[in-house]
Amino acid sequence: MGLLTIGAFAKASRLSPKALRLYDELGLLTPARVDPVTGYRLYAPDQVDRARLVAWLRRLGMPLARIQHVCASDAGAAAQEVRAFWAQVEADTATRRDLAGFLIDHLSRKDPALSRTTKSLEIRYAALSDTGLVRGSNQDTAYAGDRLLAVADGCGSRGAPAGAAAINALKHLETDGIPAGDLLNALEDAVEQARQAVHDVAGNGSPSEGTGTTLTAMLWTGSQLALVHIGDSRGYLLRGGELFQITHDHTMVQSMVDEGRLSPDEAASHPQRSLLFKALGPGADATPDMRLHDARGQDRYLLCSDGLSAVVPTPDIHRVLSEISEPEQAVRELIALANDLGGPDNVSCVVAEVRELQQ
Known part of the structure; x- marks a missing residue:
């Protein structure tokens, strides 16, 4: 089959001549030949698939530069992209x-x-941190108060004071009068203070020391919980008998899972599963995830370091949160489970239960 006129190619590719002219101008679909006399664009039949691919990618909203990269890749790499x-x-x-x-x-x-x-609500809470059975020191910090719940997992040469400093920078939220509508703004400002506190702890240490910390915290208002999260500590919610992970790990391995390059099972045993791409620390990307949760009576929240979530199977965490009513007993049982499985890391957790106040 010979070259196709732009009209015939438009019909074959189900694209308009206007779209084809645009793709030519953008360098995404160059005609096989342009008639030197008439200027008519002529296309090869084997360009139909590329034309449709460009149109589909444009419909997805993919940037032009990225479309060019996809079109220049083989099928496997293009699918990955x-x-x-x-x-x-x-x-x-x-x-x-x-x-x-x-x-x-x-x-x-x-x-x-x-x-x-809304019904009046209150929370009962408990926090506990343990060194575990392998590490020589504890770089975790866990805190629970009337309004603030937080877990930090420090790393690097000054990880322990970095995590403690991050949480200490949030503690003024316990007593500050914050209108419900300003919850996220107040928490965002406090996280900036925490970032600066971690930077001060790191001091003049070299970047290779890697001082920093994760931070997962919730600020309670009586009907809502504002969540801030950065790193690979986690937040869970037990509601209606089901356990939900309400945070997303900021690790290189999790990003590979998100992109389809690793399966969750492969990620669990990956040698770099704890390598963070977001944390609080000098030179780190310190933009946290933030969101607001409406609280309900009988909700149970768990904040924990990866010394728990990476060691204890999720069904066991679910069982403890479902069956043990007292938060203090629950945190002790969770840490005991981690240590029973070898306690390879520091382990910290906060458990909070939402209850309706008696009228």
């Missing part, structure tokens, strides 16, 4: 969805016609 792009789109969408939910809820509370009555 599309998977990675879409994982990022979904992550960005989730962030915007959380913000939209917060704004809807925030504005609804200001509208008497949309406001809703």
Whole structure:
């Protein structure tokens, strides 16, 4: 079959001549030949698949430079690139969805016609940190108070004081009067203070020392919990008998899982599964995940370091949170489970239960 005119190629590829001219101008789909006299674009039949691929990628919203990279790759690498792009789109969408939910809820509370009555709630809580059976020192910090719940897992030569400093920088939130609508702003400001506190702890140490910390914390208001998270410590919610992980690990291995380059089973045994790409520390990307959770009676929250989540199977964590009613007993049992499985790392956890106040 010979070359196709732009009209015939448009029909074969199900694209308009206008779109084909645009793809040519952008360098995404160059005609096989341009008639030197008429200027008509002529296409080879084997360009149809590429034309459709470009159109599909444009429909996904992929940037032009990335489309060019996909089109220049072999099928396997191209699929990997599309998977990675879409994982990022979904992550960005989730962030915007959380913000939209917060704004809807925030504005609804200001509208008497949309406001809703809520029952008075309180929390019971407990925090515990343990060195484990292998490490010589404990770089974890766990804290639970009337309004603040937090876990930090320090790393590097001054990891222990770094984690403690991060949580200490948040403790003023326990007593500050914060309107419900300003929860996330207050928490964001406090995290910046925590970042500076970790930087001060690291001092003039060399970057190779890697001083930093994870931070997973929740600020309680009586009806809502504002969550801040950076690193690979985790937050879980037990609601209606089901256990949900409400944080996303900021590790290189998790990013490979998100992009489809590793399976969850492969990630669990990967030698670099603890390598962070986000943490609080000098030179680190310190932009945390932040969101707002509506609290319900009988909710149970768990914040923990990876000394628990990477060691104790999730079904066992679920069982403890479901069966042990007292938070203090629950944290002791969780740490005991980690140590029974070898206690390879420091292990810390905070358990908080939401209860309805008796009227």
